[in-house]
Amino acid sequence: xxxxxxxxxxxxxxxxxxxxxxxxxxxxxxxxxxxxxxxxxxxxxxxxxxxxxxxxxxxxxxxxxxxxxxxxxxxxxxxxxxxxxxxxxxxxxxxxxxxxxxxxxxxxxxxxxxxxxxxxxxxxxxxx
Amino acid sequence: xxxxxxxxxxxxxxxxxxxxxxxxxxxxxxxxxxxxxxxxxxxxxxxxxxxxxxxxxxxxxxxxxxxxxxxxxxxxxxxxxxxxxxxxxxxxxxxxxxxxxxxxxxxxxxxxxxxxxxxxxxxxxxxxxxxxxxxxxxxxxxxxxxxxxxxxxxxxxxxxxxxxxxxxxxxxxxxxxxxxxxxxxxxxxxxxxxxxxxxxxxxxxxxxxxxxxxxxxxxx
Numbered sequence: 380x381x382x383x384x385x386x387x388x389x390x391x392x393x394x395x396x397x398x399x400x401x402x403x404x405x406x407x408x409x410x411x412x413x414x415x416x417x418x419x420x421x422x423x424x425x426x427x428x429x430x431x432x433x434x435x436x437x438x439x440x441x442x443x444x445x446x447x448x449x450x451x452x453x454x455x456x457x458x459x460x461x462x463x464x465x466x467x468x469x470x471x472x473x474x475x476x477x478x479x480x481x482x483x484x485x486x487x488x489x490x491x492x493x494x495x496x497x498x499x500x501x502x503x504x505x506x507x
Numbered sequence: 508x509x510x511x512x513x514x515x516x517x518x519x520x521x522x523x524x525x526x527x528x529x530x531x532x533x534x535x536x537x538x539x540x541x542x543x544x545x546x547x548x549x550x551x552x553x554x555x556x557x558x559x560x561x562x563x564x565x566x567x568x569x570x571x572x573x574x575x576x577x578x579x580x581x582x583x584x585x586x587x588x589x590x591x592x593x594x595x596x597x598x599x600x601x602x603x604x605x606x607x608x609x610x611x612x613x614x615x616x617x618x619x620x621x622x623x624x625x626x627x628x629x630x631x632x633x634x635x636x637x638x639x640x641x642x643x644x645x646x647x648x649x650x651x652x653x654x655x656x657x658x659x660x661x662x663x664x665x666x667x668x669x670x671x672x673x674x675x676x677x678x679x680x681x682x683x684x685x686x687x688x689x690x691x692x693x694x695x696x697x698x699x700x701x702x703x704x705x706x707x708x709x710x711x712x713x714x715x716x717x718x719x720x721x722x723x724x725x726x727x
Contacts, residue, residue: 476696
């Protein structure tokens, strides 16, 4: 249940941003392979810990980034498949793992007035 | 609706604290390794034997992490080495902040090597940096030779792998364990991982592990 600690950090970080930007609707995060994030467990932990905070009811999107490796024989960079790691180009099994993607809170969408920071998307006025 | 780019590491509070631990260890010229394994792999027995066999050669201190009890810290203290117990009360891994509190209770000026014995778990502890110089994964033969394939994260991240309880493989014990499979699977994930087949009970293989520890001290 390492996801519980991750969810708590997310709730803390988003709540802090919510003080500046208003009510958060959706957050995007990404993670690498070695952090072994299970989406269902993290989403459940987030939903639970969000109760009674500005994050309550918001949506969490989790993107998994591939772990990559460099082949020592031919130099090509390829995505690692744990079931049997071999260079897809030359077949060598001598490779070096590239740094795994960190756990990253990438973006938050807030409800309401924009305050001039970050990227903004104009909403269709006909849609609520 | 306003989209705001954040780009903040989710475990940044832990990582900042890990950095502080790393600085504290460097100030006191201590090397530090984070030992991770399933429950019952023999981490404490390994440490007890290591401390006793290296007495007079390497000054070792230990931070113990367990869900309950200070049984492990008591076992370490019986060797005369200082040990601080962290009781996590259910948490499945140690955090950098907990380790910081324990480091401050250890006599760092009188030590050279700190071992952190993490909570028994092959998954969760691997995500939390503690400020260590490296991770050491321990696997006992009774757990089976498929563990590097099933839990790749920790084997990919570790500097060393101790395959413990190899005494169980001799003398007609009924354990199917293919050490070569473990070597091949672990090296596939991590070319540089150092692998030490050992028995903390009989002492077999331990001298290579002690050489590695002393080699690590020379790097500080």
